Amino acid sequence: MEYDIRAGIAALPHSPIALIAEYGRDRAGLIPLWFGEGDVPTPDVIAEAGIRAIRDGEVFYTHQRGLPRLREALSDYLGRVHGVPVGVERITVTSSGMTAIMKVMQTLIDPGDEVAVVSPIWPNVTASVKVMGGVPRAVPMRLGNHGWDLDLDALFDACGPRTRAIFVNSPGNPTGWMMELDDMRRVMEFARSRGLWVISDEVYARLVYDRPAAPSFVEVAEPDDKLIIVNSFSKNWAMTGWRLGWIVAPPALGPVLENLVQYSTSGTPAFVQHAGIAALEHGEPFLVEMVDRCRQARDAVCAALERLPNVHSTCPPAAFYAFFRVDGERDSMALAQRIIDEAAVGLAPGTAFGEGGEGYLRLCFASRLDRVEEAMARIAGVLG
Amino acid sequence: MEYDIRAGIAALPHSPIALIAEYGRDRAGLIPLWFGEGDVPTPDVIAEAGIRAIRDGEVFYTHQRGLPRLREALSDYLGRVHGVPVGVERITVTSSGMTAIMKVMQTLIDPGDEVAVVSPIWPNVTASVKVMGGVPRAVPMRLGNHGWDLDLDALFDACGPRTRAIFVNSPGNPTGWMMELDDMRRVMEFARSRGLWVISDEVYARLVYDRPAAPSFVEVAEPDDKLIIVNSFSKNWAMTGWRLGWIVAPPALGPVLENLVQYSTSGTPAFVQHAGIAALEHGEPFLVEMVDRCRQARDAVCAALERLPNVHSTCPPAAFYAFFRVDGERDSMALAQRIIDEAAVGLAPGTAFGEGGEGYLRLCFASRLDRVEEAMARIAGVLG
Numbered sequence: 222m223e224y225d226i227r228a229g230i231a232a233l234p235h236s237p238i239a240l241i242a243e244y245g246r247d248r249a250g251l252i253p254l255w256f257g258e259g260d261v262p263t264p265d266v267i268a269e270a271g272i273r274a275i276r277d278g279e280v281f282y283t284h285q286r287g288l289p290r291l292r293e294a295l296s297d298y299l300g301r302v303h304g305v306p307v308g309v310e311r312i313t314v315t316s317s318g319m320t321a322i323m324k325v326m327q328t329l330i331d332p333g334d335e336v337a338v339v340s341p342i343w344p345n346v347t348a349s350v351k352v353m354g355g356v357p358r359a360v361p362m363r364l365g366n367h368g369w370d371l372d373l374d375a376l377f378d379a380c381g382p383r384t385r386a387i388f389v390n391s392p393g394n395p396t397g398w399m400m401e402l403d404d405m406r407r408v409m410e411f412a413r414s415r416g417l418w419v420i421s422d423e424v425y426a427r428l429v430y431d432r433p434a435a436p437s438f439v440e441v442a443e444p445d446d447k448l449i450i451v452n453s454f455s456k457n458w459a460m461t462g463w464r465l466g467w468i469v470a471p472p473a474l475g476p477v478l479e480n481l482v483q484y485s486t487s488g489t490p491a492f493v494q495h496a497g498i499a500a501l502e503h504g505e506p507f508l509v510e511m512v513d514r515c516r517q518a519r520d521a522v523c524a525a526l527e528r529l530p531n532v533h534s535t536c537p538p539a540a541f542y543a544f545f546r547v548d549g550e551r552d553s554m555a556l557a558q559r560i561i562d563e564a565a566v567g568l569a570p571g572t573a574f575g576e577g578g579e580g581y582l583r584l585c586f587a588s589r590l591d592r593v594e595e596a597m598a599r600i601a602g603v604l605g
Numbered sequence: 606m607e608y609d610i611r612a613g614i615a616a617l618p619h620s621p622i623a624l625i626a627e628y629g630r631d632r633a634g635l636i637p638l639w640f641g642e643g644d645v646p647t648p649d650v651i652a653e654a655g656i657r658a659i660r661d662g663e664v665f666y667t668h669q670r671g672l673p674r675l676r677e678a679l680s681d682y683l684g685r686v687h688g689v690p691v692g693v694e695r696i697t698v699t700s701s702g703m704t705a706i707m708k709v710m711q712t713l714i715d716p717g718d719e720v721a722v723v724s725p726i727w728p729n730v731t732a733s734v735k736v737m738g739g740v741p742r743a744v745p746m747r748l749g750n751h752g753w754d755l756d757l758d759a760l761f762d763a764c765g766p767r768t769r770a771i772f773v774n775s776p777g778n779p780t781g782w783m784m785e786l787d788d789m790r791r792v793m794e795f796a797r798s799r800g801l802w803v804i805s806d807e808v809y810a811r812l813v814y815d816r817p818a819a820p821s822f823v824e825v826a827e828p829d830d831k832l833i834i835v836n837s838f839s840k841n842w843a844m845t846g847w848r849l850g851w852i853v854a855p856p857a858l859g860p861v862l863e864n865l866v867q868y869s870t871s872g873t874p875a876f877v878q879h880a881g882i883a884a885l886e887h888g889e890p891f892l893v894e895m896v897d898r899c900r901q902a903r904d905a906v907c908a909a910l911e912r913l914p915n916v917h918s919t920c921p922p923a924a925f926y927a928f929f930r931v932d933g934e935r936d937s938m939a940l941a942q943r944i945i946d947e948a949a950v951g952l953a954p955g956t957a958f959g960e961g962g963e964g965y966l967r968l969c970f971a972s973r974l975d976r977v978e979e980a981m982a983r984i985a986g987v988l989g
Contacts, residue, residue: 354716
């Protein structure tokens with residue numbers, strides 16, 4: 222960079238997912254499974270609520286922490302899903318889960334501050350730490366015989382004098398790993414004992430195949446605990462393009478987050494928030510269908526991967542990704558390019574997901590079953 | 606704050622504009638002129654383009670720097686308005702002018718870095734510097750006999766060894782002050798000679814009463830100059846609630862800004878961008894009408910203020926604010942409260958706008974003429 226911009230910003234990695242999409246975008250007949258989104262548009266009941274709000278003139282500046290009705294609907298939703306009350310005063314609406322994470326980093330991270338991050342993890346988390354001059358410390362999980370495994374002692378050992386927070390994304394992107402409630406309790410207790418914050422990204426909390434919802438840190442914490450949960454409408458309700466998310470934080474942080482919304486996005490479009498209200502009030506049938514579709518696709522992908530003797534993976538209990546490695550293949554970007562060239566399937570290279578990710582490929586199976594099956598047949602032709 | 610959050614974040618001021626709105630929100634019969642927005646909804650030709658895009662399924666992740674068609678439309682628009690070519694490679698779409706400013710600060714400002722800011726100015730600019738740990742250095746203008754006056758030597762003297770950038774908002778909020786092209790040239794030359802960045806907020810460039818468009822720094826700079834312009838669809842096309850803006854920056858900064866979009870908002874809804882395309886392609890008649898309405902309201906406000914002998918102001922050549930002080934009134938928040946209590950008119954206290962602002966009140970006249978006239982009659986009853 223010939224300009225004198227901040228060193229950390231100049232060094233920010235270009236997302237390898239964006240790079241592989243650039244590489245494969247024009248490949249004829251490509252089945253793109255590289256991004257974390259499905260192939261169905263937002264359900265009508267949600268989209269039409271947004272449209273109605275535009276026509277009703279909801280096009281002016283609005284509440285910085287979100288429409289009161291949306292915050293109440295979120296409070297109801299979280300209480301219903303996790304079985305514990307989550308008061309409106311803890312909730313701040315944001316313009317996506319990503320925006321939520323950036324606001325959390327702006328609140329907590331001074332230059333040199335460290336964040337212990339359970340890895341592999343989607344690249345934007347560590348990048349947002351770096352934007353604030355912070356230092357992510359990856360704690361890689363291992364793929365064992367019973368799925369992805371986090372060594373809690375390794376996580377705690379990674380917390381030193383400069384550590385400000387522990388970042389957990391469960392269910393996890395890209396691994397589909399899920400932290401159980403007992404471990405959440407241990408993490409919360411450790412964080413309390415050391416005065417650390419816990420940042421919990423629970424975006425995939427409803428995309429779970431063995432129970433109605435994943436465990437949430439909200440179930441093992443008091444409202445005043447140093448816990449911040451970030452979440453999003455994107456994955457549950459096919460709303461990736463709407464940019465709508467939320468934060469659950471201690472009530473005392475409300476005015477701080479309100480300021481940060483004011484001073485970074487100045488609020489989320491009210492009509493987008495009305496779509497969010499519709500998602501919470503009428504979106505459950507779509508979500509049930511979505512999980513059902515994803516389960517079928519997951520089962521097809523897992524069965525196909527199991528038939529490949531040189532492929533190692535685990536059938537994920539949650540989220541909508543298969544994350545697998547291939548014997549002898551160490552360069553995931555090169556392998557992802559080969560699969561585009563030879564099979565016309567777009568996968569994300571594991572190198573995108575930080576420590577523990579290289580050598581793996583991520584496949585998003587939130588697509589029509591026949592497309593996923595066709596993709597697996599093509600991949601088998603290359604790897605089999 | 607009982608929590609250990611970043612010192613600069615805990616100390617961020619709550620916007621006095623939000624505070625006065627909180628104070629007066631429930632006052633019966635209130636005419637609210639405290640925010641920087643008009644009272645007409647987004648024109649149909651724009652809103653319906655957004656609606657059409659939702660129904661066309663433009664609800665997925667999208668280009669991080671903006672839809673190519675929107676960036677091209679912005680390039681055309683800027684060339685048309687300012688008479689100089691502005692290539693697509695210089696343009697990045699953002700989720701509002703505010704988001705644009707935050708991205709610029711993330712790019713440039715390390716803790717302790719200074720930004721010289723022409724003041725009075727809307728509060729979010731200095732706040733965004735502080736979010737990054739930077740230090741805004743206000744350079745207050747004076748209200749003289751010929752309007753607001755910036756002493757360029759004072760601006761240059763405020764630039765020391767830690768200064769990274771000069772921030773200019775012309776036409777200015779709250780003053781309506783406009784920097785002429787000769788002065789822009791001098792600022793740009795000074796910045797070049799000292800290796801500083803110029804950040805130019807040109808959100809009000811089209812709300813001008815004595816010519817079709819305000820001077821722009823784009824007219825006095827080369828594409829590679831250290832100049833970053835931030836702008837927004839909000840004021841021109843009654844789109845405050847859509848959260849859509851853009852950045853003009855040196856082409857080499859494109860990939861950096863793309864990363865920062867990815868790692869802070871992950872893009873602007875595609876359907877919002879389609880509304881933006883419609884604004885640029887079909888919004889000119891609305892803008893002409895808007896300026897015409899604002900001019901009439903401005904003239905009414907200026908005439909009313911002139912009739913008050915204890916009021917000092919200047920009739921602004923641009924933007925949509927009257928900014929005036931009253932003899933003997935030093936506490937603008939107290940005066941704004943009194944005007945709510947006694948006149949049921951909502952104004953923004955000058956203390957919101959940093960150095961040089963205290964003692965003043967800001968009135969947004971982008972409202973129906975009869976409402977503005979009624980507001981002025983009521984204010985005259987209190988101040989006259």
